Amino acid sequence: MDFEEKHRYLMDRCLGLFFQFGVRSLGMDDIAQKLGISKKTLYQHFSNKEDLVRQVVDYLSSRHREKYDSITSLEGNAIDKLLKASTMACEEMRFYNPVLTFDLHKYHADIFEGHIDKEKKYFKDKILENLLQGIQEGLYRPELNIELVATLYVANLAELHRLDEVLAQKITYKDIFQVMFDNYIRGIGTPQGIAYYENEIKKLMNNF
Secondary structure, three states, X not given: OOHHHHHXXXXXXXXXXXXXXXXXXXXXXXXXXXXXXXHHHHHHHOOOHHHHXXXXXXXXXXXXXXXXXXXXXXXXXXXXXXHHHHHHHHHHHOOOOHHHHHHHHHHOHHHHHHHHHHHHHHHHHHHHXXXXXXXXXOOXXXXXXXXXXXXXXXXXXXXXXXXXXXXXXXXXXXXXXXXXXXXXHHHHEOHHHHHHHHHHHHHHHHOO
């Protein structure tokens, strides 16, 4: 394993630790021990914990982009692609630990806000692309103000990480996202698009 492969491997393992334990509770000593490597090896890849957190969060963003880029490059109409992206998002939310967001927001605010800004810009571009495709296919309403629709949807996605009161009621991120996604499709869809969506979501639910 060369240095770059090792670096990516370590970022992937560190991300897993952050999802499991959060960020604040893990020092560099803890991380090295849990990874089964020496501190010297860890410091060859990351200059300090702040650098480690920044690189791991950037790695998380790039991993998201790779996954969603692979979906948008597939064959299918706009709703097909949106459903695939939604399914992937729901799968990721199954393993999400809200402590990670809390720790990033409180103790690494500049990294957290930079991450959110990058994610918002990326997903807004992808939603605009999807809206244009769906309108051309007759699945989304042609009179939509697509810039506003994309901006509002991305803003709602970002707010998922701030819903502490709702989550305290045993409602999960996945539950919230599914309701928000359903409302989104029904709000932008033509009768043809909504009928297609209802048929596809029924098949999707039957496969679970």
